Amino acid sequence: MRTDAKHSAPALPPLPLSSKARRTREQPISFLISTALHNPGLINLAAGLVDPLTLPVEECAQITRELFADRARGRAALQYDTTAGLRDLRRELLAHMARLEGVDAGTLGFTAEQIVLTTGSQQALYLVGDALVDPGDIVIAANPSYFVYTGTLSSLGANVMAVPMDEDGMDVEAVATLLAGLEREGKLDRVKLIYCTSYFDNPTGLTLSLDRRKRLLEIVRGYSKRHRILIQEDAAYRELRYDGPALPSIKAMDPENRYTIISNTFSKPFAPGLKLGYTAMPDDLLHAVLQQKGNHDFGSANLTQHIALQALRDGSYTRHVDVLVASYRAKRDAILKALDRYMPKNPGLTWTHPHGGLYVWVTLPERIDASRQSTMFESCIANGVMYVPGEYCFQPDESGKIPRNHLRLSFGQVDPKQIEPGIERLAQVVAQQMSEQSATSTLAL
């Protein structure tokens, strides 16, 4: 607005936002990014970004050189493609998903025609919600869960109901109990989706065990009575596996492609700048999702799809995953070693030991407040280190309470040399908080 006009202009009538816009809350990521920007010296253990040092610059230089040297392919990459995305890439991805499961593509239960390419896997998660969820509908997720998607679901009007999780991932028996209760209350028809990050999840780094995968599918099948309940499996971190077994997906246990959706991405195992995700889903859902996507954008960026295709075909994708796994494994080891070395020893202070992904989840004694508004968060910023307050990852319990004693640490973007000093700074603040809190407790006595 121009200042010269400001004075003469009549009062501005308000903007009539939609109900959806009015119920949409700001993603906490905006606050975290702006804190990082205003404190450039921070060691950032909050950012969900990937490691800049291992981005495939040479690979993409080579791929685009070849792509544009071939005029026909160059033209195809610069033209529109379809809403579902480049067919050749979807075929390659079908083969790739079969390799990840260790099976033949023919036994997966879906074909390249049931795969849709999206603007990151986030868009697929959004579109699935858009196609299924009416305000008031129920989606079940773990506590804690990936906060960007639970925020998205709330914006769609979903009632996100949470079940606990432990070292084996989401507590699927709690899902069964919850569904039984909803059925008794006559609310089963409102349940649309179970959201589950099945591999090295965000924020905990934990993985759903093999037994629980099978059981979750069994539960969903059993409660799909008048309508189907679907499992949205988020496999964003699947290929960043540093040790432990390669588990089959929940999707692979649903060979009729009826109850499960699996979303994957190029962002974590290759490069976020391509902003490309791929999702396999039941055919009837795919139809509805493509109709929505036709309205959203009628197809994601085609050029980056051609780059991804070439990366899969020339082997640079697979080679790059190997590079990333080695690099992130070392960073995972470094962060766990630093936590062990610097964190105060206390039975109420624990953290996860993930076999993959980019996150470690720290649990402090319950009396310690690590939330965005806390002295601890402020002291960390002042001490030059940032984390994601765990509160963002929780749905409130029946009394509206959210635990404030957790933090998510990411070893994705941070420079390997900064991991140890970052954890040292964090541990200093934690130790201080713990001694202050116990002093306060003593005083209160």
Next chain:
Amino acid sequence: MRTDAKHSAPALPPLPLSSKARRTREQPISFLISTALHNPGLINLAAGLVDPLTLPVEECAQITRELFADRARGRAALQYDTTAGLRDLRRELLAHMARLEGVDAGTLGFTAEQIVLTTGSQQALYLVGDALVDPGDIVIAANPSYFVYTGTLSSLGANVMAVPMDEDGMDVEAVATLLAGLEREGKLDRVKLIYCTSYFDNPTGLTLSLDRRKRLLEIVRGYSKRHRILIQEDAAYRELRYDGPALPSIKAMDPENRYTIISNTFSKPFAPGLKLGYTAMPDDLLHAVLQQKGNHDFGSANLTQHIALQALRDGSYTRHVDVLVASYRAKRDAILKALDRYMPKNPGLTWTHPHGGLYVWVTLPERIDASRQSTMFESCIANGVMYVPGEYCFQPDESGKIPRNHLRLSFGQVDPKQIEPGIERLAQVVAQQMSEQSATSTLAL
């Protein structure tokens, strides 16, 4: 679904789609694409694709070579960026928009911070609708209008009310009359948006005159009483101007950035494969749009934004627009010449003479049915030429009727050498239809 499983499996419970999914209709484009695929010999005057021969393959080869040769820039392009998009690109686009208006960027009334980068301009149109429209809200558009967006609006639950258009574009006095009527009925609060393709529109190729631009803004200001009504200006074809004056945008007449949104794209003037659009809008709307986009994808593909930035900076964008304008001008001339030469002479048979864009709009005598279900459409396919039935571009009148005597011809994708034979084939069918219809009329007498 595997056939061996089909027999033993119990009946599949249905998918519980959202109300939005249930009211979303298939975009007609799917049918047109599949018709084209099944008839590879067709001369395709239907496709909204751009000319493959003029796609900037060499330019993009050079740009990506430079981009990935610089490791820091390469890494930046392969990392995540923000939801609003690359700041440097938004700054370049502000300067670019000022050049198009022939003014200094400082007088535009908005800054780079009020520009959002989206997955094509379609995503911006979608997000604006998403942020403003509740089911039952009113959006006013011209009859005919760009059918992908009116379909999107209907999917959002909007009541799309149409006003006529003529050689000077949308009939803005009809907009005033409509608003006055809605106010009398107490429905003014439901009016959210006026949608207007202000330059060389899709489907007619016509442009909103300078006087009507001013008047439309005046009308919208006048009726923005308890809340603001916004103008969504779609300027996708603005830079494809072959002759006639360079008009200022409606946005440029709103120097306080209060009532207008302008959406632009790289798809038409550069390359659809980048799938990149840019939209300037009032600050309060931008806030709501970014919150939605945070949920949709938290940022479009970053790599293609870096490519667009380089194209603007090194001048290849501007040079390419010049190449396109020369090439499409020749194709526009060729299609008009062929229509003149081959179409039957009849006072009821007319077509537009666009000064830019990619489309010519043909009006047949009212008795001729050119719709998708018509003999005429089928005869054209059989005769080796395809057009877009004009019916898709209309909202029904009060009695539910839609005119069926229009067709949209695109000279975008078609090979220059195929324009004349394509129009010849079309004209043969039109002549046959007209003589058959007049024979039928005679018989009926």
